[in-house]
Ligand SMILES: Cc1ncc(C[n+]2csc(CCOP(=O)(O)OP(=O)(O)O)c2C)c(N)n1
C-alpha cells in the first residue's frame with residue numbers, strides 16, 4: 001500500500017468537494033481514500049466532510065459512500081461490513097470518517113460497540129478540535145483555552161475550561177487491534193498508519209489532527225504547517241497502540257515554543273502568559289508519563 | 297490531465313425536474329473555480345517533480361499523470377497550500393485576472 005506521494009495513485013476518490021479552501025480535514029480524507037483505493041465503502045456522520053461532499057445533486061466520492069446518523073458511525077460501519085460479507089465480497093475496506101464531536105461526544109457509544117464486536121472496519125476521527133460544521137462550538141476534544149462560540153473568552157474564563165479527552169487512550173483501553181494518532185503535518189506517517197489499519201483483521205482506529213483555518217483562525221495556506229507545529233511543540237503526540245502496547249513514533253529532540261504555536265491562531269489570541277505556562281506544564285506532565293510508560 | 301469532469305446539468309425549473317433515485321458516485325455538476333482569488337502557477341523550470349504539492353493539495357487538483365505536473369483550475373480553490381509547501385518556491389500565487397502569469 002502506498003506510503004508516499006510517488007506510490008500514491010493519481011486517481012482521486014474524493015473530488016470536487018466544497019470544503020473551505022485549505023481545509024485540513026478534506027486533505028486527510030482525500031489521502032486516506034487514495035491509500036484504501038476504489039473498493040472502499042464510506043460512512044460519514046453529520047459533519048463538515050459530509051456537508052461538503054454530498055451537496056445534492058453533487059456527490060464528491062467516487063466510491064460507495066453514505067451519510068450516517070450523527071451518533072451512529074460505528075454501528076453503520078458494522079452494518080456495511082456485515083452486508084459486504086453476506087454478499088461474499090472480497091478485498092474491500094469499510095471506513096468511517098467522523099469529526100471530533102462525532103467521535104468523542106455523540107458517537108462514542110457506537111464506536112465503543114464496534115470495537116467490542118471486533119468488526120473489521122476502520123474508524124478515522126479527523127480532529128479539528130470543535131464542532132465546525134455548525135459554526136465552531138466546543139466539543140470534548142476542544143483543548144483548554146480555545147475560544148469557541150460556546151466557550152467564549154471573557155474576563156473570567158479563558159475560553160474552553162476543560163481538558164481535551166484522550167480519545168486514543170480511551171480506544172486503546174478497549175484492547176483494540178490497532179490504534180494510532182497522526183497529523184496532516186506528517187503525511188507519510190499518516191499514509192503508513194492508514195495502510196496498517198487496512199491490513200487489520202478486526203477494528204482499527206486512526207485519530208488525525210486536522211487543522212481548520214476557519215475555526216482556528218490562521219492563514220489558509222498554513223494548514224499543513226499548523227499540523228506540523230502542533231507535533232513539534234509537543235501538544236500533539238504521534239503514537240501507535242499495537243499488540244497491546246503503546247509505541248511513541250516521534251520524540252522531538254527539543255520542543256518548539258508552545259506560545260508561538262498558540263499565538264498563530266485567533267482561537268488562542270486572548271491567552272495570557274499564565275495560561276500559556278499552564279498549557280506548557282500540562283504538556284510536560286503528559287510527556288513525562290509517555291516517556292515512562294510507552295515504548296520509544 | 298486525468299481528473300473527474302463536470303457533467304451537464306440543467307437547473308430544475310419545477311419539482312418534477314429534480315433528479316431522484318440512485319445517483320452514480322462521483323457526480324459533479326458544478327466546479328469550484330469561482331472561489332479563487334489567487335491562482336497557483338507552477339514554474340516548470342524550477343519544478344523537480346518531488347510531488348509535495350500533489351501530496352498536500354486538499355482538493356486533489358494537481359495531476360501527476362503527465363511529464364509535467366498540471367493543475368485542474370476547474371477545482372483549485374486557490375488556498376495556496378501547494379505554494380507554501382513547495383521547498384523550491386516553484387509555485388507562485390498570481391491574482392486572478394492578472395495577465396503577468398507567464399507560466400500558463
Ligand atoms: C443528532 C444530531 N444533532 C446535531 C446535528 C447538527 N450537526 C450537524 S454537523 C454538527 C457538527 C459536527 O462536528 P464534528 O463532529 O466535530 O465535525 P466537524 O463539523 O467539526 O468536522 C452538528 C452539531 C445533527 N446533524 N444531528
Ligand code: SF4
Nearest residue numbers: 019020023048212214
Ligand atoms: S470549517 Fe474547517 S473543517 Fe469545516 S470545511 Fe471549513 S476548514 Fe474544513
